[in-house]
Amino acid sequence: MSVWTKRHVTVVVSGGIASYKALVLIRSLMKQGAVVRVAMTAHAAEFVTPLTFQTLTQQPVVLDEFTTTDPQHVVHVALADWTEVMVLVPATANLIAKVANGLADDAATTTVLATTAPKFVVPAMNSHMYANPATQRNLEQLTADGLHVLTPATGMLAEGYAGQGRLPEPEAILAWLTDQLIQLTPDLPLAGRHVVVTAGGTREALDPVRFITNRSSGKMGYALAQVAREMGATVTLISATTHLPVPTGVTIVPVDSASSLLTAVRTAFDDADILVMAAAVSDYRPTELATQKIKKPAGHGDLMLQLTETPDILKTLAAEKKHQYVVGFAAETQDLLANANRKLTHKKLDLLVANDVSQPGVGFNGDTNQVTLLRPHQQPVTTELASKTAIAKIILETAIADGALN
Ligand SMILES: Cc1cc2nc3c(=O)[nH]c(=O)nc-3n(C[C@H](O)[C@H](O)[C@H](O)COP(=O)(O)O)c2cc1C
Incomplete structure (x- = not known):
């Protein structure tokens, strides 16, 4: 539709x-x-x-x-x-x-x-x-x-x-x-609502030319932003660097590192009805940010990097949460349900979208996904393998049916 x-x-x-x-x-x-x-x-x-x-x-x-x-x-x-x-x-x-x-x-x-x-x-x-x-x-x-x-x-x-x-x-x-x-269509399911979506893989700078990132393409988050807009919402898309076109009618907030993403999410969170954290946020960043390009250490083959934990965005927001319905993502390569359930409880999420990114056609980069939806005190629901647009629709419809707008 x-x-x-x-x-x-x-x-x-x-x-x-x-x-x-x-x-x-x-x-x-x-x-x-x-x-x-x-x-x-x-x-x-x-x-x-x-x-x-x-x-x-x-x-x-x-x-x-x-x-x-x-x-x-x-x-x-x-x-x-x-x-x-x-x-x-x-x-x-x-x-x-x-x-x-x-x-x-x-x-x-x-x-x-x-x-x-x-x-x-x-x-x-x-x-x-x-x-x-x-x-x-x-x-x-x-x-x-x-x-x-x-x-x-x-x-x-x-x-x-x-x-x-x-x-x-x-x-x-x-x-x-x-x-x-x-x-002009006031009866759309998300009309008058504000949906905030994060997307893409954050970048943690090592020096002026290098950074640590991950394989996230941003496609799932962009599909969520587009579908939320098509369902009538005002959409803020907080996006780490991607090569994707911004869906029409969506407000884009470009970010880079985990800490800039946290700042942007906190700004948008207050009047959000639904927050969907689809970005793949780095858990660690280099402890030191070199001001000049790092050179090969003279006479040594290896270079040691020290990493520091980045802020836990979902946990930070859980403490600030009022009426907002918060959706998190978990990309796992093993023990999908156990890891996802732990995250659901630990981060006080309303809905957790778990995907096993080791499976063909699932998760990063592709145009399809298959996810398991977990909610507190409810049976997990696993979707078919489908386009990211179709999965985005299921996620938002599940959130609405779960009382996200109440
Ligand atoms: C080859 C050609 C191209 C034209 N292209 C345009 C155009 O792109 N925009 C425009 O306003 N008029 C254009 N015109 C002029 C209109 O065809 C002309 O004003 C005509 O009266 C418009 O009639 P209509 O508005 O009833 O279709 C063009 C005319 C010709 C011969």
Whole structure:
């Protein structure tokens, strides 16, 4: 389930060089579970044929309502009433001007005027057209009228020079739309709640160029942050260094060492409803941090490193805990349940997610995981091997069912 599942989405396509990109966006919306219909302007049909949109959506395309053969319906009203979400993409300067002034001189603009659904506008045009005071005035009017407008990208334009006005890539448009829709959907399970997630492996510096870390990729934590956002939460993702893209709509707090992670978690913890500690935090750090790069000791083969314990974040937070529901992770290579149970009790967790990282497809780096969920005084539950996104969903649903929001 996503915010798009079974949503009736009308995509209004106008006539610009980026019209073909609406096809890619429509495919993505359909993949997310949306039912998509298209209304297009006559000029849009100069760029991409209605047949292409019709075939892709498996729905009739609204183009010219005056030659309709359907006597049962007034085409634009039927489509406007059916619509739950409307996306104008690409929105030409002309379409923006018409909508801003309430013009309705074709099927597309009449449908826009006739629907009460939330409307999202994705402008795309030449940079001078975009910067023109008339266009800017029209865009301001759309915002004032309650439409949601995406700022165009800056880059190479079809005209062969760079400027602001490009249609953002379809993935970026989908991410923006999804985030907007989450904000407009108050009945999502985590709406109005704050979820704090930590992710990635911390780094403990030895000298200016070296550090001690672990094999954590951050994928489990990032999946949790994304799923929590999709479930409606305000999400703070406290992340050690990773190479992963930050999920849209999530506030990122970059950290480095265990101690910087502790500082960030303490700051976010106070008004958190759920804290999920998915980061792989170093248990030790080098006792001395060398100010210069450590050289090979002259005449000796070995170098001794002395390590000092890092702060125990979960234990520290257990002492500060009020209403928060705290989820910990345990990556084990042996005695999974015994070690995990000890951690659950010792660190006063509400839920412990244990995984045996010695098993294929489980734990670090991969895209899948299989976990055992332990809660105080309840039987452990072991999941199937599944995508980290699916596991994230199970973890958050378990927390909610366990009373995390009470
Ligand atoms: C090749 C070509 C590319 C165009 N690209 C754009 C564009 O990207 N954005 C835009 O606002 N207008 C663009 N135009 C101008 C629009 O097609 C024109 O303003 C038209 O009246 C828009 O009609 P519509 O808004 O009803 O689709 C382009 C025109 C041509 C001939």
